[in-house]
C-alpha cells in the first residue's frame with residue numbers, strides 16, 4: 409500500500425520517523441505542519457550528512473538544531489486576512505428572544521474573523537516547501553491545532569457563515585473544494601499533503617445546496633455540478649461494496665483508505681499501537697486507522713471488530729472498512745437526491761432521473777441491509793458476520809435526517825428506539841455512543857455535527873412529539889455550549905455529556921478551542937429555535953440566575969442540579 413503522500417519529509421522516510429519518534433513536540437501534528445526553509449532535496453541531503461547514513465543514532469539535541477535550521481514553526485503560511493464580507497448585526501440575531509443568547513450569538517458571529525485564513529502566495533509558488541495545500545480562496549479553519557481547511561467540518565461552518573450573511577466567504581470555501589476535486593479527483597480529509605489519500609464524509613453537495621438556498625444562484629449550481637459528479641463517482645468507484653441479502657445484491661458504501669503507513673500527524677501513536685504486530689498486520693492496522701480518520705470518527709469503539717468478528721476490543725482492533733455505516737449511506741442517499749434536484753433545476757431531466765434511480769436503489773439497499781425491524785432503527789452492518797451491530801449511536805437515525813426511508817412508520821419506530829436507547833439520559837447532549845472506551849468519538853463526548861443531524865432529523869418528522877424532542881435536544885445543546893462559553897470564554901470542538909459546560913476529552917490530542925463546526929451548529933440552532941431557546945433550562949430558575957452575573961449563575965446552576 410502507498411504512503412499517505414509522496415513527500416519524503418512529510419509522509420514517509422527517516423526524517424519523519426526520527427523527529428516523530430524522538431517526541432520533540434507534545435503533538436505529532438506540529439512537525440508535519442512546519443514549513444521547509446529550503447527545497448526538500450537540500451534538507452534530505454543535509455539529514456543524510458548529519459546522520460552519516462545511520463539515522464537511528466541522532467540525539468534529540470541534534471535533531472532540534474536541524475529543525476531550527478531547516479524548518480519554520482507552524483502557522484507561518486498565512487497572510488493577514490479579515491473577511492471583507494463580515495458586517496455587524498446580521499438579520500438572524502433579531503430572531504433570538506433571550507437577551508443573553510442574543511448577545512452570545514453576536515460574539516459567535518465575531519469569531520469568524522479570528523478563524524478566517526488566507527494562504528500566502530509563497531505557498532503557491534513553492535508548494536514543495538509546505539504541507540499546507542494551496543487553495544485559492546480564504547477559508548475558515550476549525551481552530552487550535554487544526555490550522556487548515558477541513559472537509560466535513562466546513563458544512564457546518566458554511567451554514568453558520570450563511571446565517572452571518574458572509575456569502576462570499578462561503579462561496580470561496582466551496583470553490584476551494586471544487587479546486588481540490590479538480591486536482592485530486594476527490595476532496596481530501598483536510599488541505600494538507602498528509603491527508604491527500606483519504607477523504608471525509610462527502611458533504612460538498614449539501615454545502616452547495618445551502619449556498620443555493622440562500623442565493624438562488626443557478627450559475628453557481630452549473631459551475632459546481634461537474635465537480636459534484638466527479639466526487640460522487642469517486643465514492644462509487646473506490647468506496648462501494650456489494651452485499652447480498654435474501655438472494656438480492658445491493659450496493660452500499662464504506663470508508664476504505666488504501667494507505668499502509670502511520671498517519672504522519674499522529675506518527676508515534678500509530679507506531680506504538682502497532683508494536684509487536686507482523687509487518688502485514690501493522691500495515692493493515694494503519695490502513696484501518698486511515699479509514700477511521702476518513703469516517704470523521706477518529707476514533708471510536710464503533711470501528712472495533714475482534715478476531716471473532718464481534719464489535720469488541722480496543723483501538724488495535726480498528727477495522728473500519730469491515731463495516732457499512734448508516735450515516736455514510738444516508739448521506740450518499742441525500743447526495744443522490746440533491747444531485748437529482750440540481751439537474752432538474754437546470755432543466756436536465758435525463759440526469760435528474762438517473763440520480764432519482766440511484767437514490768431509490770440506495771433507499772432499497774438501506775432498508776434491506778441496515779434497517780432492523782425488531783429494534784425499529786437502522787444499524788451499521790458487519791461484512792465479517794453479515795449481521796448488524798446493535799450498539800447505540802446517534803447516527804443510527806441518520807436516514808431520517810436524509811429523508812431516505814419509505815414508510816412513515818419507520819420514523820415513528822426510530823423515535824421510540826431513541827427514547828428507549830439510553831442516549832437521551834444526559835442533560836448536556838446526546839453522547840456519541842454508550843461505550844466509555846477513552847476514544848474521543850465515544851461516551852461521554854457529544855459532538856456538534858451529530859447533535860445537528862439528530863435534531864434536524866427529528867424536526868423533519870410529522871409527529872409533534874418528535875419535533876418537541878428535537879427542540880428539547882437543541883435546548884440541551886445550546887445550554888451546554890453557552891455554559892462552557894460563560895466559564896471559559898471559548899467554544900470547544902466537543903463537550904462532555906456529564907457536567908454543565910464541560911469540554912470533552914479522550915483520544916490522542918487535547919480538546920481544541922475555536923471552533924468552526926461548534927459555532928456553525930450553535931448559530932443554526934439559535935436561528936431555527938431563537939424564539940424559544942433560553943439560556944437556562946426552562947422553568948427551573950436558570951434564566952433568572954444567569955442574568956444576574958456569571959459567578960452567581962454558576963452557583964445557581966450547581967444549586968439547581970443539586971435540587
Ligand SMILES: OC[C@H]1O[C@H](O[C@H]2O[C@H](CO)[C@@H](O)[C@H](O)[C@H]2O)[C@H](O)[C@@H](O)[C@@H]1O
Nearest residue numbers: 550554558561597673674701704705706
Ligand atoms: O490528528 C488526529 C485527527 O484529527 C482530525 O480529526 C478530528 O478533527 C477534525 C477537525 O475538526 C474532524 O474533522 C474529525 O472528525 C476529528 O476526529 C483529522 O480530521 C484526522 O484525520 C486526524 O487523524
